[in-house]
Amino acid sequence: MITNNLVAKIWSFCDTLRDDGVSYGDYLEQITYLLFLKMADEYSKAPYNRDFNIPENCNWQFFLKHPLEGLTLDYINALNILSRSGKMLSNIFNGAQNKIHDPYKLKKLIELLNEDNWVSESVDIKGDIYESLLQKSAESSGAGQYFTPRSIIKAIVECIEPRPLETISDPTCGTGGFFLGAIEFLNNNYSRQLQKENEKKFLQFDTFHGWDIVPSTARLCLMNLFLHGIGDMKETPEIKVEDSLLEPPINKVKIVLANPPFGKSSTYTITNDEKLAKQESFILRKDFWTTTSNKQLCFVQHIISMLEENGRTAMVLPDNVLFEGGAGETIRKKLLEETNLHTILRLPTGIFYANGVKCNVLFLDKKKSKKKEVWFYDYRTNVHHTLKKFPLQFEHLKSFVECYQANNRENTDETWNEQKLNGRFRKYTYDELISRDKVNFDITWLKDDSFIDLDSLPEPEVLAQEIIDSLESALNNFREVVKSLSK
Secondary structure, three states: OHHHHHHHHHHHHHHHHHOOOOOHHHHHHHHHHHHHHHHHHHHOOOOOOOOOOOOOOOOHHHHHOOOOOOHHHHHHHHHHHHHOOOHHHHHHHOOOOOOOOOHHHHHHHHHHHHOOOOOOOOHHHHHHHHHHHHHHHHHHHOOHHHOOOHHHHHHHHHHHOOOOOOOEEEOOOOOOHHHHHHHHHHHHHOOOHHHOHHHHHHHHHOOEEEEEOOHHHHHHHHHHHHHOOOOOOOOOOEEEEOOHHHOOOOOOEEEEEEOOOOOOOOOOEEEOOOOHHHOOOEEEOOOOOOOEOOHHHHHHHHHHHHEEEEEEEEEEEEOHHHHOOOHHHHHHHHHHHHOEEEEEEEOOOOOOOOOOOOEEEEEEEOOOOOOOEEEEEEOOOOOOOOOOOOOOOHHHHHHHHHHHHOOOHHHOOHHHHHHHHOOOEEEEEHHHHHOOHHHOOOOOOOOOOOOOOHHHOOOHHHHHHHHHHHHHHHHHHHHHHHHHHHO
């Protein structure tokens, strides 16, 4: 209730600012700057008494007491000074710009944030408040294709089961959703271990490594992590503002959790062929298996390269990765031969803010397996979700998590599978998969009964959304074809 009330109060002010052309994303960014200064001010007082060396005329009290006259000009100057102040300050304020030009509205937002004491709230409460604001921004601005549903993140993390002292990376970290899921899991399952100084320090400064090409998004990720207890006012976790695909990983990690951006085409092609790499718009990566400009196929290879031996990963990937020929076929063969690709979760439409998204989660370990088999969990056929009336919840994926965690899948009771899972969990051997045309992983074995039995038709809203999703998916595929032909 505290979270909902505070989010509603802060978010309602956005409608006022929209009249001045301030977008949802810009609003959230301005909150990030001001909230950081507010928390630094709270930490400077008893019982914390910390000094963060906030430059003169840049701190919270300066702006809280500032008259309307000259407020926006002094705020702009402060953002410039803070961006050059080093360490955490530079990371948060790098490239910062003021988007609230009305001094009255800027003052109002400062006073609004000042009404609550953020540091006195628990880490979970204040972090949840900020995360709720990020989600509302994704829902409202149309940037939701980059916002992985938290129900999926929770299910993935429950399966991967991160442990203390394990490194966790995301090459397209966005606002840090997977990192937050891992933090929640570690706090819930290893609270005693994390009281040890070495494990606590490792979690705070050395566990997470992320990349994002958009500076403002990386800034939101840093602030999100900070509000969830990662880093401090002086030192930050490693969140780089760069394209993670451009260079081979320097340091290997234990876990990679990722949902690479949707859209296949790229402005460059990555190859392991030195001759091809001499051409314009080609990039040499000797650690790659094959040449491709398909973003998702590039990220699959990059993620495998990021993992240390016996490391593990879960990747959210669109359907085309399962069936696309050429480089896609080569990569699927390599996944079967060079890794232990053991589980694929097939997800329905209607769960992302963008329409027409059909995706899967691939789970694998970076090690060769003598017993080559892949378990598929079909949570798509005859499954209908919408964002508003019937959103995907973690409870809907609990059966999958139970199947994933089963110690002996071979002895999974067929009756239990049929009755509880409606036959959704099925194993395919290496020989079965490698013999399929183009090593196609786009496998369906359940009957889609929606259009056979009229009584089983979904609600009109759900049916309409599925039609929209199908059309949008086809349109997206057509756009990618046009892009590839125009090169």
